[in-house]
Amino acid sequence: MSDHEHASSTLERTRAVRLGVASVAVLVAITAYGIWTADLWKVAGIGWVAFAAMMGFGILGIRTMSHHPRGLVWGYGLASGAMITSSAVFLVPTAISHDPTLGGFGLAAGVIAGFAGHTIGHRLTHRELPLDRTTAQLAAHALSAGLIIGVVYAAMPELGPLLGLSIVSHKGPAGYAAARRLARTDRPLSMLLLPAAGVGITALAVGVVGFDVSPAVRGVVFGFASGVFLHLALDFLPSCETGSEVHEVAQLSGHDHHVLDELRSQAVVSVVAGALAVFVAWWVL
Numbered sequence: 619m620s621d622h623e624h625a626s627s628t629l630e631r632t633r634a635v636r637l638g639v640a641s642v643a644v645l646v647a648i649t650a651y652g653i654w655t656a657d658l659w660k661v662a663g664i665g666w667v668a669f670a671a672m673m674g675f676g677i678l679g680i681r682t683m684s685h686h687p688r689g690l691v692w693g694y695g696l697a698s699g700a701m702i703t704s705s706a707v708f709l710v711p712t713a714i715s716h717d718p719t720l721g722g723f724g725l726a727a728g729v730i731a732g733f734a735g736h737t738i739g740h741r742l743t744h745r746e747l748p749l750d751r752t753t754a755q756l757a758a759h760a761l762s763a764g765l766i767i768g769v770v771y772a773a774m775p776e777l778g779p780l781l782g783l784s785i786v787s788h789k790g791p792a793g794y795a796a797a798r799r800l801a802r803t804d805r806p807l808s809m810l811l812l813p814a815a816g817v818g819i820t821a822l823a824v825g826v827v828g829f830d831v832s833p834a835v836r837g838v839v840f841g842f843a844s845g846v847f848l849h850l851a852l853d854f855l856p857s858c859e860t861g862s863e864v865h866e867v868a869q870l871s872g873h874d875h876h877v878l879d880e881l882r883s884q885a886v887v888s889v890v891a892g893a894l895a896v897f898v899a900w901w902v903l
Contacts, residue, residue, distance in 0.1 A: 631806050638811030645669065645815040645822075652822040661825045664767060664785065665818020668760070671786040672793035672814035679797030680807055691881050692888045693798050694856040697791035699892025701851035704788035707900065709763075709844035717837030724838035728845015731758075732853070752796050753809045755850050760816025762843035767817065768824025779903045787896045788847065789814075795854045856885040 645665065652658035679693070713721040735755055793810060800809055858881040 634806050634809045638808035641812040641815040645818050648822045652826050656826055658825045661821045665821055667785050668789050668817040669814045671789040675790035676793035676797035676810045679794040680801055691856045691885050694795055694854050695885050695888025696892040697795035698851050698854035699889035700791040700896050701788050703893040703896040705848045708784040713837055713841035713844045717834045720834045721837030721841040724841020725845040728842040729849045732846045732849025752799055753813055756813035757816050759843050759847040760813045761820050764817040764820030765839050768821040783899050783903055858882045858885055
């Protein structure tokens, strides 16, 4: 690594740490203020469960980091399967329930926005920003989802097992998969602090202000958040094609088709296993 690359990496890490610490500080401050002035215990609980789920699984993703292709396939497969199922079961129906048509438009806009960010996101790699493409998408999802949670918090159930599952089942896998990607690109885990804190920050801010919006606006906002997250879940699906991230980790030659075929089979099994895990947890609760 050249001196310039080392300096850029150090600056990126410093900015990521500062942004992460600032995000947690804001979450702590607005939690205290929201509970003290508006008795927002329910919203605070949701925000902190989301934070703990994403960061807890993120730490797990870093600690279980493996450069073996099977580990990468199973890590991404389990996470993406759980994320896709969680978004289909817990996020999309909520968006549609507010307004079926505009919620659908919001969902489509979120998927398209995720695609746009994915496609042109490589331009951001040339700039010294405190977030990479993946964590920026997670932050967009968290902040927009927090808006709608803050608006409808009075109608939400208490923080019970099923609500906890709906949070953990998509925040946890997202944190796990994002942490593995951050580690592979030599980026710090502190980049996840803003996405982890985002739900609580915006939900509590809206709860403190106390304004209400129409169901149509709720549908668009939550649909957009769901669409961004759904695109991200699809982005984590393990690709075992030539030139993919898995192919790069495996360091395979062009003649190792049988190895890729085996990994493709494991990719399918891992995604199905992640989806089934969410289903079993939902059925038990």
